[in-house]
Amino acid sequence: MEHVYDALIVGCGIAGLSCAIRLKETGCSVVVITKADTLLETNTRYAQGGVVSACPDDSAELLGEDIIRAGGGYNRRDAVEIFAREAPELVQNFLVDRVGAKLVKTAEGTLHYTGEAAHSVRRVAHDNDRTGKTLQQALLARAQALGIPLVTGRTAVDIITNDHHSDDVQEVFADREVMGLYVLDNASGTVETWCAHAVVLATGGGGNLFHHTTNPALATGDGISMAHRAGAETIHMEFVQFHPTCFFHSDIKRFLISEALRGEGGRIVDHRGRPFMKEYSPLADLAPRDVVSRAIYDRMARSGRECMFLDLSTYYSGRESIRERFPTIYETCLQGGVDISCEPIPIVPAAHYLCGGVKADLFGRASVKNLYALGEVACTGLHGANRLASTSLLEGVFWGLRAADDIASREQAIKLSRLEALREWEAPSSSEEVDPLLVDQDMKLIQLTMWNYAGIIRTERGLRRADADLAYHTHRIMKFYRQARVNRRILELRNAVVSASLIVKGALRNKASAGCHHRMS
CATH class of the missing domain: 3.90.700.10 (Succinate dehydrogenase/fumarate reductase flavoprotein, catalytic domain)
Structure with a gap:
């Protein structure tokens, strides 16, 4: 088989690259794909303010308290504890010393720290207002120096599972396992089967599901939608953080x-x-x-x-x-x-950051075997109902490294004979060209529905209207998808309507206002 890896990583932001670098350093075969045409087009690149770092005035207890206070107590306590205790040191030890990121320093040669909202002390290291781009460039340089394949223009279509995509009828009776991805070559329109012993989703969030967002246009909830279709759990989807200053x-x-x-x-x-x-x-x-x-x-x-x-x-x-x-x-x-x-x-x-996402444990493992979720696509419980500023970049590094260590330590790999039994992707028998105007119109309908009814202030009536409208859009979009010649835009539209529906359904279930989920009635 042409494409078989120890780990296949979707997304080349800080979480995906940190994971890839650690995996490569431990001797694993790894590849990183992104649907973008350039490696720099990620949510990471647009992060401005900084990254929480170890500093003399801070402590794990104080940082943990700030995270939980901002998260309204909806946080997973052990995730907060291990993050507050171990993650801040990674800014100096991993990002600066190992990767070579250049952050602003004082005259004495130590990292310069700034303050941000809801932080008890000035603990945010930075490169002025371009921190994300600086870290992204340093990580890319390190990954390229290690010889990690970084493949642009490849859009993940669906997660491959044994019980759904194998010609071996015995796989239906086995526990579900992830075995790879169907991957679209954006330029040629062909879909290939890429197999892996672990699939890592590091696809970012879903800011572009809303009419107003700070996210780049590629943030369409792809990883969440793919994981949901593969049977993975998602949690806290109602907790969409809105940045106050766009x-x-x-x-x-x-x-x-x-x-x-x-x-x-x-x-x-x-x-x-x-x-x-x-x-x-x-x-x-x-x-x-x-x-x-x-x-x-x-x-x-x-x-x-x-x-x-x-x-x-x-x-x-x-x-x-x-x-x-x-x-x-x-x-x-x-x-x-x-x-x-x-x-x-x-x-x-x-719309700025999704605090919920694919349910992931303390090693980034999702609820389906061989599937990992890192960064904004994941919900480890760290952020609770509202993310503390400048924790997201560090979260990506921390869980990226933990997931890599977990993948590298696993002894059992998928037998090649099982991978060879996987079916190739099947295109619609009669496919038609996608009209980009129709895709744009449907995406705008989703964005306006989410902004008007599932935005900063939510009501029962508004959420029910959003749920009904999205159900109608979903039926029409899925029918359109099954008849269309596949391309990146129709895949994004399919993912967007699924992820938007998950957010609205989560908001309907949670009757209490908490953090960034605010119910008026």
Whole structure:
């Protein structure tokens, strides 16, 4: 067989690359695929603020308390404990020393730390406002130096399982196992069978299921939908975190204004320049993201305004100039006609991070054998009902390495004869070209449905409307998929409607407001 690996990793962000690097260093055969045309197009790249790191003023107990407080107590306690105890050291030991990432340092040569909302101490290491891109580039360089195949333009179609995709009738009676993926070559339109003893989903979240998001367009809930179809459990899907400060501009979309601006003194103000966050929380501008997002949403609704503002220039307390401290944000906003060094930034809340996902244990193992889930696609229970800022990058590294160690330590591999019995992917007997306008229209319907009825404020009536509308969309999209010539866009649409439905059904089941799931009735 042409494609057989110890591990097949879907996604080349911080979680997938960390896992791949560790696997390769232990002697495993590993390949990383991404549906994007470039290796840099990931959620990781767009992470601005920083990464939680070990620092002298911190402790595992204090970090754990902050994570649980932000998560509303919905966190998995042992996941929080092991993360708080072991993960922060990886910033220096793995990312800086081993991978070679260049983060900002003090004059004394130690990592520089900034503060962010809901953190008790300044513990966030960074490269100004381009931390994710810096880490991504360093990880890619390390992976390429190790000779890890990093394959762009490949979209995962479906997870292959023994009981569903094998010609051996005995497999129906065996426990379900993952044996690989059907993989689409975006350019040629052909679907190949790629086999692996472990499949690792590191596909990111589903921000693009919503009308307003900070995520890149590729965040369509692919891994969650594939895992769900393969029979894996998903949990906490209702906990979609909205970032309170996305740049509000007619031409510049999806641009995040980092929480680090508020960590450096920035304050959220109304159209008259008046700060208002103290009316909503004693932590004011440094309240958890769900609190700040609802406050802005409420103030917009009450004032009839399309946006609020983040004033950094009046309140900035950093040692560098605003342009030096936040170069990416400064340049991007300036392109939009806003000089953040002397005027406030127009902002709106936007879908940012999925705290739920594929249920994964302390080693990233999903509920189906040989399947792993890492980073935003996974739900280890670390974040609970609301993610503490700047924990996501570190979560990707931590569980990426733990999953790699678990995969490398396994003694049992799938016998080649079982892999050879797997069926090739079957294309529709009569397939038609996909009209991109129809795909765009259906995706927009999903996004508007989710934004209007499953967004920052939710009601029983709205969620039931969303559930009914998505059920109708699902039936039509699945029929369309079965008749269409497969391509990346139709696969994304199929994944989006499945993941959106899981979010809405989770929100309907959970009657209590918690964290970023806020029910009005």
